[in-house]
Amino acid sequence: MLGIGEFIAALVVSLVIVQYLKLRWAARGLPPGPTPLPIIGSLWQMNFKFQHENLIMVFNFIFSCITNSCILMISGIIFTSGPTWKQQRRFGLAVLRSLGLGKKGLEHRIQEEARHLVEAILSEKGQPLDPFFPIIHSVSNVICAMAFGRRFSNDDETFCQLIENNNFMFRFGGSIYHNLYDVSPRLMHYLPGPHQKIFACHDFLRSFTRQEIQHHKDSGTPEEPQDFIDFYLAQMAKSNDGPSTFDEGNMVQSICDFFLAGTETTTTTLRWALLFMLIYPDVQEKVQKELDDVLGLSRLICYEDRKKLPYTNAVIHEIQRYSNIVSVGVPRQCIKDTTVLGFLLKKDTIIIPNLSSVLLDPEQWETPRQFNPNHFLDKDGHFVSSEAFLPFSVGHRVCLGEQLARIELFIFFTSLLQAFTFQLPEGMKAINTEYILGMTLQPHPYKVCAVPH
Numbered sequence: 001m002l003g004i005g006e007f008i009a010a011l012v013v014s015l016v017i018v019q020y021l022k023l024r025w026a027a028r029g030l031p032p033g034p035t036p037l038p039i040i041g042s043l044w045q046m047n048f049k050f051q052h053e054n055l056i057m058v059f060n061f062i063f064s065c066i067t068n069s070c071i072l073m074i075s076g077i078i079f080t081s082g083p084t085w086k087q088q089r090r091f092g093l094a095v096l097r098s099l100g101l102g103k104k105g106l107e108h109r110i111q112e113e114a115r116h117l118v119e120a121i122l123s124e125k126g127q128p129l130d131p132f133f134p135i136i137h138s139v140s141n142v143i144c145a146m147a148f149g150r151r152f153s154n155d156d157e158t159f160c161q162l163i164e165n166n167n168f169m170f171r172f173g174g175s176i177y178h179n180l181y182d183v184s185p186r187l188m189h190y191l192p193g194p195h196q197k198i199f200a201c202h203d204f205l206r207s208f209t210r211q212e213i214q215h216h217k218d219s220g221t222p223e224e225p226q227d228f229i230d231f232y233l234a235q236m237a238k239s240n241d242g243p244s245t246f247d248e249g250n251m252v253q254s255i256c257d258f259f260l261a262g263t264e265t266t267t268t269t270l271r272w273a274l275l276f277m278l279i280y281p282d283v284q285e286k287v288q289k290e291l292d293d294v295l296g297l298s299r300l301i302c303y304e305d306r307k308k309l310p311y312t313n314a315v316i317h318e319i320q321r322y323s324n325i326v327s328v329g330v331p332r333q334c335i336k337d338t339t340v341l342g343f344l345l346k347k348d349t350i351i352i353p354n355l356s357s358v359l360l361d362p363e364q365w366e367t368p369r370q371f372n373p374n375h376f377l378d379k380d381g382h383f384v385s386s387e388a389f390l391p392f393s394v395g396h397r398v399c400l401g402e403q404l405a406r407i408e409l410f411i412f413f414t415s416l417l418q419a420f421t422f423q424l425p426e427g428m429k430a431i432n433t434e435y436i437l438g439m440t441l442q443p444h445p446y447k448v449c450a451v452p453h
Contacts, residue, residue: 031343060352076253077400078261078330084245088254091246092400095231099146101403107303109145110408113138114301114415120154121420121450128425128447131274135412136163136267142408143262147255148212149227162208163263165201170264170439172198202256209255213248228255262401265325266408268440272323273316273413275443276371277422279431283373284422287312288453291418297453301414303407309414310383314376316409320391321359322371325440329353329393355390364388420450 023036077088100106117138121129134154140163141151152159177195181188188195216229225231232251277284290311295301306313332351337344345351360368364386365375378384392399399405416422424431425447435441 029344031341075250076257078257081333084250087245088250089400091232091235092228092254095228096146096401096404098225098231099227101407106142106146106404107407107411110142110411111300111302111415113141113145113151114411116141117412118415118419121416122452124450126449126451128449130445130447131450132267132271132445135270136167136263138412139266139270139408140166140259140263142266142404143258145227146404147209147228147258149230158208162205162259165204166259166263169198169201169260171436171442172438205256205259206252209252210248213251228258258401261399262404264440266405266412268325268442269320269323269409270412271443272325273319273409274416274422274448275431275433275446276319276322277417278424278446278448279433280371281423283315283371284417287315287414287417288421291414295418297418301411301418303410305414306410310377310381311373312414312417313383313410314373316413317376317385317389318371318373319413320409321365321375321389323441324356324359324391325442326391326393327354327356327359327441329355330397332397353393355393358388358390361388416450417453419453421453423449423451425449 027033027036075084077085077092080088096106100108117134120134120137121131137154137159140159144159145151154160172194177188177193181195213229213233216233221233221237222230225234229251232246232254236246236248236251277287290309294308295305329352332353334345334347334349334351336347339345358364362368365388366372367375376383376386376389392402392405426449428447432444432446434444436444
């Protein structure tokens with residue numbers, strides 16, 4: 001006869017087996033994937049060393065720490081759905097167009113920041129420098145110009161703290177502490193560690209934004225709106241007569257979304273760009289020759305110039321494809337039952353777009369695992385685009401700032417290559433090309449010598 005201990009053990013094993021069978025039954029008809037176990041789910045299959053192939057498993061953990069603050073789940077653009085998402089996204093696009101996206105307004109701001117970036121690097125006089133700080137300051141100021149209507153000095157302590165907090169949030173995503181928080185948020189809430197800082201970082205960004213909004217309110221409404229806050233305050237005034245999602249909470253979070261999504265992605269891509277120029281000096285030389293032949297050394301660069309610079313344009317696209325910094329898109333949710341490749345996906349199923357599967361697809365690219373600008377050139381050297389080039393995702397939730405990011409990448413990259421030749425510091429031979437896994441795939445810190453061109 002079984003003792004009480006043996007009975008409890010047998011009961012626990014039986015319950016685990018039943019739970020396992022229930023999980024298997026629930027997975028029937030779904031696409032192939034990891035087999036979850038009771039209690040620990042698929043955690044046992046995670047390889048905490050980064051590989052593109054297991055990034056989907058890691059990404060299930062990426063956003064939940066920040067979204068556990070709840071506010072992101074109900075406001076802004078990135079994490080909302082339904083009427084809120086539709087109104088906020090449509091309004092965001094309209095404001096970007098009104099501010100001159102695709103025209104000369106925002107492009108002039110980007111050209112100004114590119115000039116500041118070149119001057120900051122020039123001040124180093126060819127000595128080894130980490131390009132991260134000057135790049136992220138310039139990219140962040142583009143968002144500041146769009147959102148607040150002004151730029152900040154690189155010496156501004158509050159602005160520097162804003163950048164540091166933004167960077168911490170992205171580096172924290174995917175870390176071991178982040179994963180532990182997601183496994184047991186209630187327990188981790190009471191334990192010390194860097195996960196405690198993530199909410200303070202986000203609160204700082206929101207507080208910074210609210211101060212800018214108050215400054216705009218105190219200054220009064222201008223006859224012609226100059227930035228996102230001006231347009232939003234005007235829209236709020238129009239929306240007092242009926243139901244609307246235009247309120248200060250959504251305005252604050254929308255601006256935070258611009259910062260979180262726009263600053264880090266462009267900065268990281270440009271960091272990879274300079275790293276690739278170190279690794280492939282022949283590519284750098286060809287880009288510089290094309291820039292010299294077409295634009296000269298002092299010509300102000302505009303986005304329209306890309307049409308006359310096929311090789312440079314191809315290199316920028318290949319940098320985005322090969323660096324693959326956002327390998328999976330923001331989670332989506334099925335709004336109705338649907339069938340994909342014969343598999344039934346029920347309504348409310350969470351879908352994570354795997355962008356790597358396209359950007360590194362051997363059926364779409366001649367050498368998918370190699371840096372090769374010829375992926376975007378025809379036999380005559382003309383630039384050709386590809387339907388498989390999807391670094392900004394695709395569909396209704398394609399990156400809101402795609403056009404802004406394209407202009408930034410082109411003007412910043414060409415301005416840097418027009419002004420400098422980038423070389424390894426003396427005595428440095430090895431280059432670390434491994435990724436650091438965060439909310440984006442970042443290069444390891446490195447130093448470079450920028451020799452005036």
